[in-house]
Amino acid sequence: GDSVTQMEGPVTLSEEAFLTINCTYTATGYPSLFWYVQYPGEGLQLLLKATKADDKGSNKGFEATYRKETTSFHLEKGSVQVSDSAVYFCALTPGGNYQLIWGAGTKLIIKP
Amino acid sequence: KAGVTQTPRYLIKTRGQQVTLSCSPISGHRSVSWYQQTPGQGLQFLFEYFSETQRNKGNFPGRFSGRQFSNSRSEMNVSTLELGDSALYLCASSLGPAGGANVLTFGAGSRLTVL
Numbered sequence: 608g609d610s611v612t613q614m615e616g617p618v619t620l621s622e623e624a625f626l627t628i629n630c631t632y633t634a635t636g637y638p639s640l641f642w643y644v645q646y647p648g649e650g651l652q653l654l655l656k657a658t659k660a661d662d663k664g665s666n667k668g669f670e671a672t673y674r675k676e677t678t679s680f681h682l683e684k685g686s687v688q689v690s691d692s693a694v695y696f697c698a699l700t701p702g703g704n705y706q707l708i709w710g711a712g713t714k715l716i717i718k719p
Numbered sequence: 720k721a722g723v724t725q726t727p728r729y730l731i732k733t734r735g736q737q738v739t740l741s742c743s744p745i746s747g748h749r750s751v752s753w754y755q756q757t758p759g760q761g762l763q764f765l766f767e768y769f770s771e772t773q774r775n776k777g778n779f780p781g782r783f784s785g786r787q788f789s790n791s792r793s794e795m796n797v798s799t800l801e802l803g804d805s806a807l808y809l810c811a812s813s814l815g816p817a818g819g820a821n822v823l824t825f826g827a828g829s830r831l832t833v834l
Contacts, residue, residue: 639818643825650723650809650825696762700818706752706775707818709762 609634609701613710616694620687621718628682628713630671630697638699640664640673640680641707645694654682654695692717721746723826725810731832737798740829744791744812748824750774751793752817753785756807756828765808768793769816797831805833 614629632638639658643651655664660675669684680697697710724743732738744751752775753765764777768787785795791812797804807830811823 641822648827650725650827651811651823652825653822656822706764706767707823709764711761 609638609699609708611697611699611708611710613695613697613713616712616714617716618713619716619718622689623686624717626682626684626687626691626715628695628697628715630680630682630710632678632680632697632699634678634699634701634708636701638701640671641698641700642669642671642680642682643696643698645696645712647693651696687715687717689717689719691715723810723812723824725808725826725829727829728827729830729832731834732800733834734800734802736800737796738800738831739794739796740808740810740831742793742795742810742812742826744793744810745824748812748814749791750813750815750817750821751787751791752811752813752823753793753795754809754811755779756809757805762809765795767817774816800833802833805831807831 610633641656642654644654645651655666657664657673663672694712696712698707726741750769752767755763767775771787782798787793807828809828811825813821815821
């Protein structure tokens with residue numbers, strides 16, 4: 608069945624470092640892909656999305672490109688801040704069915 | 720506009736009791752989805768309601784139930800609580816059925832502790 612695999616965390620970086628969180632998926636059809644972020648003590652917020660191959664989603668300095676050939680949607684940011692510390696979830700909605708399928712989440716810790 | 724509101728934010732119950740959680744979606748949103756989040760299992764989908772009808776259901780026992788009212792507010796109920804039901808219960812609303820172009824907006828969650 609459809610699935611999402613994220614790199615295991617925690618990922619610990621220093622402030623201003625470059626961030627990559629890997630996400631790969633398995634899906635039939637043409638899924639939409641999402642990154643959500645969960646800050647401590649809060650619910651999830653949509654960070655960015657892409658609905659078709661080669662689309663790039665971007666928000667708050669984060670980017671992710673929908674790569675159908677490698678079935679990936681890796682999250683990147685050029686210079687992270689302490690305030691980016693959170694748990695990041697990759698998710699997809701399969702074509703033809705609508706409920707999101709979630710990755711396990713990757714905890715990101717940014718040290719000053 | 721107001722976001723998704725979940726009540727109560729925190730609650731403590733004992734085994735065997737039942738609990739009802741409430742979710743008020745963003746005004747105009749007709750779909751409400753419920754998720755259980757635990758450290759071990761991550762995010763697990765419980766069910767989705769759209770226009771007062773259950774549209775999708777996850778793989779949870781019958782002790783977990785929900786409903787949606789005509790104003791789109793939703794409640795979920797867990798009966799005969801077990802220790803393993805301790806979790807953060809998240810509600811999310813969307814304009815149309817969850818998925819595709821309809822982005823989910825989440826509430827802050829209700830943290831349930833079962834003793």
